Amino acid sequence: MADGFDFSPGAQVPIQGSAGQTAATSALASAAYRDSPVEQILDANNEWHKSDVKKGKFSLFEPNLGEAFCRAVQARTLGGARGALIQSFGTDARMIVEHCLAASGLRKERDIRLTVITAVCGLLFLPGMLLWMGVFQLRRTLAGSQDKKAGALGTALLVAIAAVAVIALVKLPFAGFLGYYVRGMIVAPVIGWFLAKRICEKSAVDMRSRWDGLLSGGGIAAKVPEAVPGNPDEKAREELRQGLEKLSAEQQANSVFYAGPKGILGMGTRWGSWQMAEELVPRDPGKEINQFRSWDVIRAIHDKLKLLERGPLNSGGFPTPLVKHWIVSPVGEGAGGVSRPDGQDVEAFQVKPHEIQRICNHQQFSGGNRHYLGVQFVLWDGQLVITMMINVTVLHETLRVEVTGHALGPVHGLFTTKSSPKTRTVNKTVRFWETRDIVLPLVEAKEVVRLAVRAPFTWYPPLLDFLGGKLALPEPFGLRHAWAEQPWRHRFMADDAMRAATPVLRVAHAAALRVLEENGVDTDRFAGRSMAVSGAVQDPSPRKADLYDA
Structure with a gap:
């Protein structure tokens, strides 16, 4: 398949996610509008998938x-050289990406205004801007880049510099143009900071309203006008x-990857x-059974x-x-990437x-991909994905029907938390044994400086x-499995996962027995084995079935 293949009939307006998948989709999409420290996402790492934060050269530029x-x-x-993506079952991956694009668009509009202010109040008075930037960078370094309060030394330094600046404004050893320029060099960045603060606060209020709106079940739809071309040029x-159409098409792929103890990626x-x-x-006795294939059994199970x-x-x-035929490819537990099947x-x-049927009938032993019939339930508004996979093999004179259970739990709680106002608890002035909450500015001084400094560089993200x-x-x-938790900590989710096993198992066995009877096979042993397995599944308990104690 060529990378340039167009998966859609023409220009289309991006649409919203499917019903029944709103909770998980909205939770992940809300991350696009958050203003929390980037290190918070490390708390959402799970047993198998871990994000990482790569530090830059200057903490003042950190995102x-x-x-x-x-x-x-x-x-x-959406990158041109991107590798294969794992399907995001239980979510609308395209909707999440569209919210990322929409959030980036809002930030670009804000950064254009900040860039103008930086150019007028900063670049024209570059020495002053560099001086103030140096002060904030030093203060940030002393306080710790993620600390909410500056350390005592950093605060004292900022106050001292401000005092020197005020003295310099009153008594300067320079006169004429140079004196005015030095005064402007000290004052202009401060004026620019004040104007930038108003822009940043307005943007922060808008971002937080979208963040909370998504988690409340509503919110403003993601608008991506740059994804709808107006003319062929x-x-x-x-x-x-x-790129968005390719993303949607890949999310509907019928091939998945088995990564050893990590299970089926995405499931x-x-x-x-x-x-x-x-x-x-x-x-x-004296008669042979009718010739049939694994596909005949699978097709009967599919219909049931x-x-x-x-x-x-x-x-x-x-x-x-969702009942679907899957082609499962084996990959290593520590694989750094996957490659989807291609060719004619x-x-x-x-x-x-026809290729699915061939794999089902012939690739049952040794190397190659394998065929599984899957039945999938997306529950809890996309927070729980239960997948039962059925595999039928015939080796020599033995027919095996295997049913396995996979469960993908809810997205990490980090993504489901709403924004909270910034407050600080202090003692009352007179009744000092009592406390009161002080509402802090939504955008702090150091945050205004960070946004204003980053704004001129947003045109080239690799530099940032x-x-x-x-x-x-x-x-x-x-997008889904990277930040998913196990469902076993949630009582009802665990119950749903285990309850689904028994009916699916019995349907698979009943359909297989019917095919065997129609083709002249003695089903007494199969029926007895089915009863034994059906009894064992009465009391299932979750375990790590892919970890073998050998």
Whole structure:
């Protein structure tokens, strides 16, 4: 498949995510608007996937969480040289990326205004701006780049410099133009800071309203006008549109990757496995069984799984499941990337049906990809993804039906926290034994300086990465599984995952037994084995099924 393949019929306006996946999608999308310290994302690292923060040369240029998240996600999902992405089951990956683009667009508009102020009040009075920048950088270094309060030494230094500046304004050894310039050199950056502060506060209020709106179930939709070309000459817009379409197409791919103890990437670790394996014996002595293939069994199981939402009682039960044929490729536990199947048997990230059938029937032993039939439930507004994978193999005279359970838990709690006002608790003046909360400015002085200093460099993000650092995403990367927690700490989610195993197992066994009976196989042993396995699955308990004690 060529990288330049266009997956869509033409220019389209980006759309919102699918119903039933809003919670996880909105939680991850809200990260694009956050103004928290970038190191907070390290708290969301899980057992298998760990983000990292790469430090830059100067802490004054370092990004906050929203800036670093948007930059990293956009480069990884839309970059021209990007590698394969892991599917984000339970979320709308395109919607998350669109919110990153929208947040970056808002920051660019803010940075244009800040750049004008920096040019007028800073570059024209460059020595003064460098002096004030040096003071804030030293103060930030002494206080610690992530400390909310400056240390005593840093504060004292800033006060001392300000006092010297005031004295210099009153009594200067220079006269004429040079005297006026020196005075402007001291005052102009301060005036620029005041104007920049108003712009930064307005932007912060807007960003936080979008952050909270997403987590409240509403919010403003992501608007990405640069992804909708108006004419054929707008090459950049067309490339962005195609990048989003390619992202959507890859999220619908029917190939996944098994990374050993990490489980199937994007689906979670394997927590349970149940197998029914018996010998194929003719039902009638002296007769041979009819020839059938693994695909015949899989097709029968597929048809039965489609009816899982139906039951004899009106009790709610299963929602409509996603029943899909998957091609599973093995990758190493510590693989730094994956490569999707390609060639004439793959089109638009989809392995063609005839190739799926061939793999199901013939690639059951030794090297190569394997075929699994999956039934997937997206629950809890996308916070829980339950996937039961079914594999049928025939080796010599033994038919094996294996059912395995995979569960992907909710996104880390970091992404579901709303913004909180900045306050400080102090003692009351008279009644000193009582306390009161003081509302602090939403944008602190050092934050205004950081944004104003970064603004002129936003036109070339790699330079900002070098100066201030960046967020390194875990590989192989997928938006959903990179920051997912285990579902076993949530009682009802754990119950849902374990309850899904029994009906799926029994449907798979019943369909397989019907195919065996139709083809003249003695099913007594299979029925007995099915009863034993069905009894064992009555009391399933989650475990790390891919960790072998050998």
